[in-house]
Amino acid sequence: MRSLLVRRARLVPVASRRGASSPGSAVVDVRVVDGRVVEVGPDLAPGGEELDADGRWLAPGLWDQHVHSSQWARSFTRIDLTTARSAAEAVETVRAAVAARPPSPGALVEGYGFRDALWPDLPTTTALDRAAPGVPVVLVSGDVHCGWLSSAAMRQLGLTPRDGLIREHEWFDVLAAIGRLPQSGDGGLRAAMEAAAGRGVVGVVDMEFAANHRVWPERVAAGLDSLRVRTGVYVDDLDDVLATGLRTGDPLPGGPGLLTMGPLKVISDGALNTRTAFCHEPYTAVGADAGTDAGHGEQTVPARELRELMARASGAGLSTAVHAIGDAAVTIVLDAYEATGARGTVEHAQLVAAADVPRFASLGVAASVQPAHLLDDRDLVEAAWPGRAKRTFPLRDLLDAAAELRFGSDAPVAPLDPWLAMAAAVTRTADERPAWTPAQCLTPAEALAASTDGWGTVAPGHPGDLVLLDADPLTTDLRTVPVAATLLAGRLTHDAR
Numbered sequence: 001m002r003s004l005l006v007r008r009a010r011l012v013p014v015a016s017r018r019g020a021s022s023p024g025s026a027v028v029d030v031r032v033v034d035g036r037v038v039e040v041g042p043d044l045a046p047g048g049e050e051l052d053a054d055g056r057w058l059a060p061g062l063w064d065q066h067v068h069s070s071q072w073a074r075s076f077t078r079i080d081l082t083t084a085r086s087a088a089e090a091v092e093t094v095r096a097a098v099a100a101r102p103p104s105p106g107a108l109v110e111g112y113g114f115r116d117a118l119w120p121d122l123p124t125t126t127a128l129d130r131a132a133p134g135v136p137v138v139l140v141s142g143d144v145h146c147g148w149l150s151s152a153a154m155r156q157l158g159l160t161p162r163d164g165l166i167r168e169h170e171w172f173d174v175l176a177a178i179g180r181l182p183q184s185g186d187g188g189l190r191a192a193m194e195a196a197a198g199r200g201v202v203g204v205v206d207m208e209f210a211a212n213h214r215v216w217p218e219r220v221a222a223g224l225d226s227l228r229v230r231t232g233v234y235v236d237d238l239d240d241v242l243a244t245g246l247r248t249g250d251p252l253p254g255g256p257g258l259l260t261m262g263p264l265k266v267i268s269d270g271a272l273n274t275r276t277a278f279c280h281e282p283y284t285a286v287g288a289d290a291g292t293d294a295g296h297g298e299q300t301v302p303a304r305e306l307r308e309l310m311a312r313a314s315g316a317g318l319s320t321a322v323h324a325i326g327d328a329a330v331t332i333v334l335d336a337y338e339a340t341g342a343r344g345t346v347e348h349a350q351l352v353a354a355a356d357v358p359r360f361a362s363l364g365v366a367a368s369v370q371p372a373h374l375l376d377d378r379d380l381v382e383a384a385w386p387g388r389a390k391r392t393f394p395l396r397d398l399l400d401a402a403a404e405l406r407f408g409s410d411a412p413v414a415p416l417d418p419w420l421a422m423a424a425a426v427t428r429t430a431d432e433r434p435a436w437t438p439a440q441c442l443t444p445a446e447a448l449a450a451s452t453d454g455w456g457t458v459a460p461g462h463p464g465d466l467v468l469l470d471a472d473p474l475t476t477d478l479r480t481v482p483v484a485a486t487l488l489a490g491r492l493t494h495d496a497r
Contacts, residue, residue: 005030064411070189123164195416213233249261277351279326280328310336311340372415374393375424376414407447
């Protein structure tokens, strides 16, 4: 029996969707036995290991409800293109990186984070080939819905060389192929998981394009055990999951209590930067595409096929997590939930028609959203979706309509940092400009409640997944809240006291 007694902690009052939530209190002790909180109160009797909180604030550990683990890990070693303001600037960054550290023959040079929608020039294969002759270069867009490849990379990955970006389903197949390539050890993922623990994160829902239910037990066996993981599955691996009999919420064999089966993930439309999110109204063409027919985006999974997939998963005991960014896609997905009776989430729900807002609660569908995306997409929304800003990232409207909000990052699309996500939801700005559509701002308490996987104020019966903070998160700028320690099942995964 493993026992930990956290002494002299102040409980952060957190709302709960798992039953009644007790208020915060004066300084108390918290006892964790075999990974569960069993006792909370003042001056508890000694017993087992002790950790002195010294009056710090204690909250449930934080969750990121949407990550792509391998993409997230690879972002730690990729060329950073997030600040590029043109294709020419991105190409120059790649040229300089290749010149500074020439790759070994055949090794992919990877970059990440370009957002080309507002660029004045087009990203071309020819430009990459000139910057890095003969080098296989793969650049991942900031929204991960398109890629920019050199001719050498296309040939190496079995693609017919062509100029321009590769988008949506064809691109996701490329990403999956890259994910299967060998990496040098697990250093990237280990660093990523350590960084997450350093931000108070105890669990993630992994939406990587992989057989996650088989990959993660191998990772835990290799010592990557500092997070809980719910493993999402895509259609390509659905038959394998169904053959195992796994249902959402089931523990995975070889997971020692850390791994559970997650949802079926379906990507029903595209993304804003790639101009493929499916919308009721057409886009306004911007950047180098100005003057062209921008269209309505792309519904990548037809409505009938989506309903069939969701019904099949639901019948086998799997919940569903359906990506929908454009408002037309959100309508189609909610219609599918209504028709099938499936349970699950709309992932992203970035642009939502007013009539669809109350349907989340009435259908029991959670809105799994990534508030930090609004910091990146603010200017593009105003340019490409004119007049629709008030319906973009409608967090207040959803919450007021009794929808369940779950926060995440879509890492590496945004940093895996729940404090950044919460701050974005509360302030809706990241610079000197005032809040963007301030009527949609949340309170710090509401943002925190969307980040704790439904667990409220720390109480007996809760998992011993806890975060110890050097400041009260409800009264401190969320961007500056320092994490003193993170506990996973009563075990320290981060300690900065």
